[in-house]
Amino acid sequence: MNIILMGPPGAGKGTQAELIKAAYPIPHISTGDMFRAAVGQGTELGKEAKKYMDSGKLVPDEVTIGIVEERLAQPDCATGFLLDGFPRTTGQAQALDKVLEKQNKKIEAAISISVPDEIIIERMSGRVSCKECKAVYNIKFNPSIKAGICDKCGGELFQRSDDNIETVSNRLAVYKEQTNPLLSYYQKQNVLHEVNGNRDASEVFKDIKKLLERF
Numbered sequence: 001m002n003i004i005l006m007g008p009p010g011a012g013k014g015t016q017a018e019l020i021k022a023a024y025p026i027p028h029i030s031t032g033d034m035f036r037a038a039v040g041q042g043t044e045l046g047k048e049a050k051k052y053m054d055s056g057k058l059v060p061d062e063v064t065i066g067i068v069e070e071r072l073a074q075p076d077c078a079t080g081f082l083l084d085g086f087p088r089t090t091g092q093a094q095a096l097d098k099v100l101e102k103q104n105k106k107i108e109a110a111i112s113i114s115v116p117d118e119i120i121i122e123r124m125s126g127r128v129s130c131k132e133c134k135a136v137y138n139i140k141f142n143p144s145i146k147a148g149i150c151d152k153c154g155g156e157l158f159q160r161s162d163d164n165i166e167t168v169s170n171r172l173a174v175y176k177e178q179t180n181p182l183l184s185y186y187q188k189q190n191v192l193h194e195v196n197g198n199r200d201a202s203e204v205f206k207d208i209k210k211l212l213e214r215f
Contacts, residue, residue: 007113056170110186113197
């Protein structure tokens with residue numbers, strides 16, 4: 001079961017990816033997590049990726065595709081995978097198809113989670129993360145019990161530099177310009193499935209699970 005999870009930043013892809021991973025024995029591959037780990041470690045890739053992430057722009061294809069190709073060749077992807085955050089452009093999608101063809105694989109479902117822009121901005125501009133365990137909260141929708149303190153480990157909560165209103169708005173603009181064409185790309189391949197993400201996470205997952213039961 002080879003799946004792509006799509007949608008604008010803040011649509012709830014991370015939450016749905018965790019639910020999918022818990023229900024199905026396939027690895028969750030998030031390029032965002034890979035880049036953030038590299039940034040935290042201060043690697044050359046991390047420094048390069050951070051410049052783009054902080055301004056709400058996409059990390060260059062040659063960096064992203066190389067990371068993804070290497071990851072998909074690992075043994076735990078032999079029976080399937082869940083890609084989250086990649087591809088984001090038709091060029092990346094075409095490159096991914098070539099990578100998968102070499103590995104005798106193909107995308108079976110591209111799931112797109114849709115949420116209105118104003119909801120996305122409200123969600124992301126209120127998002128804070130724990131410096132220690134990386135748990136994520138929202139000061140309006142999912143606040144910690146004690147302001148500024150993580151419920152799980154007691155660590156300090158902070159807002160990432162790419163979660164302010166200006167950067168979020170820029171990321172949405174980049175998404176619409178470069179990523180929306182993916183919908184028609186996968187629609188032509190008859191693998192696109194759109195899901196309303198402006199609901200409780202459990203309701204969204206029910207729809208996704210119905211789709212995945214086909215595979």
